[in-house]
Amino acid sequence: MLYQTYQLQSDMVSPLRLAAQHLSASLWFQHTERTLVRKVAAACDVLSRLRLTHSRPPYNIHSAMLDGREVPVVEETVLTLPFGTLLRFRKTDTDLPPQPKVLLVAPLSGHFATLLRETARTLLQDHEVFITDWHNARDVSLLHGGFSLDDYISYMIAFTEAVGEGSHMVAVCQPCVAALAATAIMAEDDNPAQPRSLTLMAGPVDCRVNPTEVNRLAVSKPISWFEKNLISHVPLPHTGFMRRVYPGFVQLSAFISMNPERHKQSFRHIYDHLEHGRLEEAAAIQDFYEEYLAVNDLPAEFYLETVEKVFQTYDLPRGVLQYKGRTVNPAAIRRTALMTVEGERDDICSVGQTVAAQDLCPNVRPYLKTHHIQTGVGHYGVFSGRRWNQQIYPRVRDMIHNAPSA
Structure with missing residues (x-):
């Protein structure tokens, strides 16, 4: 009800x-x-x-700065699947030299991918940028079935393959676990589209490290409590009528209650x-607030599995995360350069939770590993704002441009 x-x-x-x-x-x-x-x-x-609104705001990315001049940009659809679309921000100037292809993986956590608008705009200066544009689950018909953590990882693999060989993956916050898992699966399968580099920014790779209030809340109740109290059925007249979802308005209420x-x-x-x-x-x-109050419902399967496997039982750092019956093995990653980024004042993913990915990938050569802690920023400052543009982005850019080819 x-x-x-x-x-x-x-x-x-x-x-x-x-x-x-x-x-x-x-x-x-x-x-x-x-x-x-x-x-x-x-x-x-x-x-x-x-x-609250329930439709994705526009990206409004119509141009990019390149060598001091403004270059027109158009938004294109590359691949559309029931629960997400792969978008490309294409520079229309045909005389530009080739730039590295970057897949920007947005969170599916109650807001739309437009939350990373500034991140994408900054990356466009030196890269060809694609983004995972997740759909609102209440607008997805039951005919398309459910959407689990396995499906989320599968989408990331499919999107990476659609971007093409030699691409780079940048995951922000919640999808860091799935991004690492997808990269590991592709590496183990010797998939030719496995990313040349993987950047994990402010993500909950190992929530056992320096638990935040968000982490403590996740372990304060059994998963059955989350399913009973936070999962609802989409009402009429929405396309996803009767789909089980974790409503975006519930997630937003939790965020607002942290600092009303x-x-x-x-x-x-x-x-x-x-x-x-x-x-x-x-x-x-x-x-x-136009952006902040635009909420995106999550499929119930994905939400519950994420809470349980990422925030309660820590499956990935414990080496027991499963993907379609296979154990995810980050040690299979060898050729992908790895960068982790954390914010000193992050109260959602604290210092230590993201850099844990470095130890999970022992077969990535030391010179292909980079870690950066940005002083003076909280969670959102890792991927937006002055310090992102002036101090974090140059390091991410250099890592991507210096990543060796396969």
Whole structure:
């Protein structure tokens, strides 16, 4: 009943928010100089934004900087599968020299892959960029069956093969375990598309190391509790009617509950900026929440298996993770360069959890291994913001460009 109750409440409040949105736009257009009207418009704007959306926002990546000049970029579909699409951001300038191909693996953890918009935009300066664009499970018909952790790894292998030989994989946060597993399976099978390099950024490879509040929450209840209390059936009128999902709004509620005061202050700042005519300052916060409040439902099978195998029983670092009946063996990785990146202040994947991948890959030569701890950043600062652009990205770029060919 959880999802049905949420849907009913959302449907009932939607007309009010829509009216507030139209009223705010009308008042700003007509009377932006009058204080009282500006206050009402600001209040309506904030009210209209206190909502969740369930569709992927646009990437809005239309160009990339290359050697100081702007190069047009178009978004293309390379491969579409029921639960995800492989997208390519293609530079349309045909005179450009070849650049390394990078598969950017986005999390499937309650938000859309557009959360990595800035990561992709930065990578585009020196690379040909592809991204895993995960679909909202509530929009996937039951005719397509379930989607498990095995399926997730299979998708990553299929996407890597679609990108082609000689590619590089960059995984951010949650998919680091699956990215390492997919690379190990491809290496063991001597798959010609196995990545030349693998970069794992702020991911929970071994959650036994320096457990965070997120890790402690995951082990505080048995997996049966998560299934009973957090899994819901998609209601009508959505395409995925009756599919079992972990709703994105539940995940978002958990994120917000970790720091509710900060989010209250952010919306207060939107109001204050609008009231005093500081539209650019307000727009920066508004843009963040347009992304943050766009939620993506997870298939129940994938969510429960991830909680159990990654956060509760630590299957990969213990050497017992299974993929379609096979034990995943990271020691099979020999030719893929490995880089791990962590944030000093990361309270989601703490220092030590990602670098654990280095010990799991003993047959990668030492000169092909790199680790970087970025001081002064939390989780999101590892892949977005000033330090990502100025300090982390140059190291990732150099590792990719220096990775030896097979």
